[in-house]
Amino acid sequence: MGKRGAIVLILGVLILITALSLLWGRYPHPGFTSLKTLKNDSMAQIVFWNLRAPRIVTALLLGASLATSGSVFQTVLGNPLVEPGFLGVSQGAAFGAALAILVGLGPWSVPVSAVFFGFAGLLVSWILAKRIRYGGAILRLVLAGIVSSALFSSGLGILKIMADPRSELPEITFWMMGGLTGITWGTLRAMAFPPLLSLVLLLIFRWRVNLMSLDDRSAFALGAAPGRERAFLVALCVVAVATVTAVAGIVSWVGLLIPHISRRLVGADARASLPLSLVLGAIFVLICDDVARGISSGEIPLGLVTSFAGAAVFALLMTQGKDRGAPPSGRRGSRR
Amino acid sequence: MKKGTRIHAHNLSFCWPQKQEFLFKGWELEVEPGETLCLLGPNGCGKTTLLEIMLGWRKPSSGCIQIGGMNLSELSSRERGQMMALVPQEERLPFEYCALDYVLLGRAPHLTPLQSPGEKDVILAQEALEEVGIGHLAQRPVPRLSGGERRMVLLARALAQNPSIMLLDEPANHLDPGNQERMLVLLKALQDQGVTLVVSTHDPEFAGRISHKLALLKSSESLIVGSPQTLLTCENLESLYGTPVQIIEAYGRQIMVWGEPTPMG
Numbered sequence: 001m002g003k004r005g006a007i008v009l010i011l012g013v014l015i016l017i018t019a020l021s022l023l024w025g026r027y028p029h030p031g032f033t034s035l036k037t038l039k040n041d042s043m044a045q046i047v048f049w050n051l052r053a054p055r056i057v058t059a060l061l062l063g064a065s066l067a068t069s070g071s072v073f074q075t076v077l078g079n080p081l082v083e084p085g086f087l088g089v090s091q092g093a094a095f096g097a098a099l100a101i102l103v104g105l106g107p108w109s110v111p112v113s114a115v116f117f118g119f120a121g122l123l124v125s126w127i128l129a130k131r132i133r134y135g136g137a138i139l140r141l142v143l144a145g146i147v148s149s150a151l152f153s154s155g156l157g158i159l160k161i162m163a164d165p166r167s168e169l170p171e172i173t174f175w176m177m178g179g180l181t182g183i184t185w186g187t188l189r190a191m192a193f194p195p196l197l198s199l200v201l202l203l204i205f206r207w208r209v210n211l212m213s214l215d216d217r218s219a220f221a222l223g224a225a226p227g228r229e230r231a232f233l234v235a236l237c238v239v240a241v242a243t244v245t246a247v248a249g250i251v252s253w254v255g256l257l258i259p260h261i262s263r264r265l266v267g268a269d270a271r272a273s274l275p276l277s278l279v280l281g282a283i284f285v286l287i288c289d290d291v292a293r294g295i296s297s298g299e300i301p302l303g304l305v306t307s308f309a310g311a312a313v314f315a316l317l318m319t320q321g322k323d324r325g326a327p328p329s330g331r332r333g334s335r336r
Numbered sequence: 337m338k339k340g341t342r343i344h345a346h347n348l349s350f351c352w353p354q355k356q357e358f359l360f361k362g363w364e365l366e367v368e369p370g371e372t373l374c375l376l377g378p379n380g381c382g383k384t385t386l387l388e389i390m391l392g393w394r395k396p397s398s399g400c401i402q403i404g405g406m407n408l409s410e411l412s413s414r415e416r417g418q419m420m421a422l423v424p425q426e427e428r429l430p431f432e433y434c435a436l437d438y439v440l441l442g443r444a445p446h447l448t449p450l451q452s453p454g455e456k457d458v459i460l461a462q463e464a465l466e467e468v469g470i471g472h473l474a475q476r477p478v479p480r481l482s483g484g485e486r487r488m489v490l491l492a493r494a495l496a497q498n499p500s501i502m503l504l505d506e507p508a509n510h511l512d513p514g515n516q517e518r519m520l521v522l523l524k525a526l527q528d529q530g531v532t533l534v535v536s537t538h539d540p541e542f543a544g545r546i547s548h549k550l551a552l553l554k555s556s557e558s559l560i561v562g563s564p565q566t567l568l569t570c571e572n573l574e575s576l577y578g579t580p581v582q583i584i585e586a587y588g589r590q591i592m593v594w595g596e597p598t599p600m601g
Contacts, residue, residue: 206452207453215428217388217422220413221421223413223445224413267433268432
């Protein structure tokens with residue numbers, strides 16, 4: 001199959017699943033809505049246009065943002081085990097959301113506070129990474145990310161203890177498990193621009209992302225400015241991830257798993273693997289969200305579905321298939 | 337024939353941060369266009385650091401590097417990348433890039449940040465792989481190549497950069513004798529093209545066969561620069577490495593026998 005054939009195939013799958021998702025749900029009865037019902041039932045039309053459609057578009061954007069950022073993060077930080085929330089962004093956002101729920105300023109304050117503290121988490125990582133006097137740029141960022149995440153997750157633990165176990169605690173817990181309940185066109189309009197802009201820029205710069213997988217000195221020798229360019233790419237990812245996380249809560253595993261699948265399928269070169277990650281991430285989250293909203297009468301948290309499906313697929317991926325040979329070895333990392 | 341570029345290290349000093357003693361102090365070094373300079377010295381004497389300073393990756397504590405009459409710090413990163421390439425000993429590569437995509441990264445300084453490599457760049461990358469003799473491995477993931485092949489890929493990437501100066505950090509180290517000879521032949525080919533080479537090595541024989549100029553990194557105070565014919569003597573090598581050495585002439589070459597002589601029988 002040629003390159004063009006592969007692109008047509010994957011986009012075809014994306015469109016097909018999107019169309020099926022629009023028809024899938026629990027109104028008027030569980031399963032697929034027939035086109036006839038959609039034509040005659042005005043309630044079904046409202047469900048279709050005002051509930052399912054914005055939610056599905058958000059799911060696509062969420063998946064695309066998480067997977068693309070994950071792919072860039074892994075490449076730029078030279079570490080196949082990081083995911084985009086990890087520089088303190090996820091834990092910071094969770095802390096922010098919990099704080100807003102506890103203070104109780106109304107539903108709009110939760111995503112705003114989540115974005116704010118998501119960036120605060122990043123800022124803590126950034127300042128720490130600048131000050132750690134040890135190791136190369138990547139190691140410092142990874143260490144700082146661990147510290148920042150731990151700080152915010154312990155803060156989150158304190159908030160949970162303070163929360164009212166009957167009303168606030170379940171809300172915090174549910175937010176942390178992620179979900180797209182109650183997304184409207186209004187929500188989507190309010191949040192869509194930053195992740196879309198990030199995705200477009202990341203796609204434009206995707207060949208250069210490869211350059212950043214090299215250690216600092218090698219990237220420098222190839223005429224790059226590794227520190228600045230890494231920071232730029234990481235910032236783009238964080239903008240996308242913080243925004244979608246604010247709306248959807250913590251949806252884990254997508255940013256870790258999808259880039260691996262994508263690299264398996266088309267190789268490491270970001271020119272191919274980055275766009276593929278984007279589309280696969282969108283498809284994966286959309287299917288998971290279909291399960292979350294359509295399988296049982298109660299909503300299953302999206303984060304649970306992605307974790308379960310993600311872990312299962314990841315286990316399969318790592319144990320099945322042909323041997324990929326000895327693990328890549330490496331000595332002499334970046335210095336300075 | 338490419339025009340090599342002249343390197344001038346002027347009054348160069350370097351001291352690690354938070355350390356008292358200088359790694360080197362007031363060094364003066366010139367490499368003419370198309371000339372090959374070999375750096376010889378014991379482990380930890382600063383060969384790699386000197387290469388990194390020439391690359392601009394490390395800032396000297398004082399003094400400056402001039403590349404073709406321009407101050408290194410005044411060049412833009414792209415100009416610098418077009419002019420100068422580094423062949424490191426080894427490189428960490430966490431992902432399975434295929435050799436061709438990897439060598440293609442060498443085209444980066446010739447492209448604007450928004451550009452992706454085009455057909456012409458792919459052809460140049462493939463040619464670079466052919467030149468180092470591993471054109472048939474273009475689609476093989478780099479982490480699955482042998483050590484020798486990986487070194488050749490690194491050299492190919494530097495060739496794709498089309499530089500007028502190439503800095504090589506122990507290019508023949510850890511290679512089997514066959515690959516060492518191939519590396520030597522490839523470096524000679526670069527000399528013929530007029531590329532300026534700076535090569536660090538632990539092998540004085542290798543240095544003797546390839547260099548026009550030799551620098552002995554003896555101590556922070558003294559850098560001895562001269563022709564390999566005059567500098568490759570028993571006394572110089574003994575004091576450089578702190579071990580006895582005998583030099584034998586055979587087949588028109590110098591062969592070094594290291595250590596205390598062991599009586600036969």
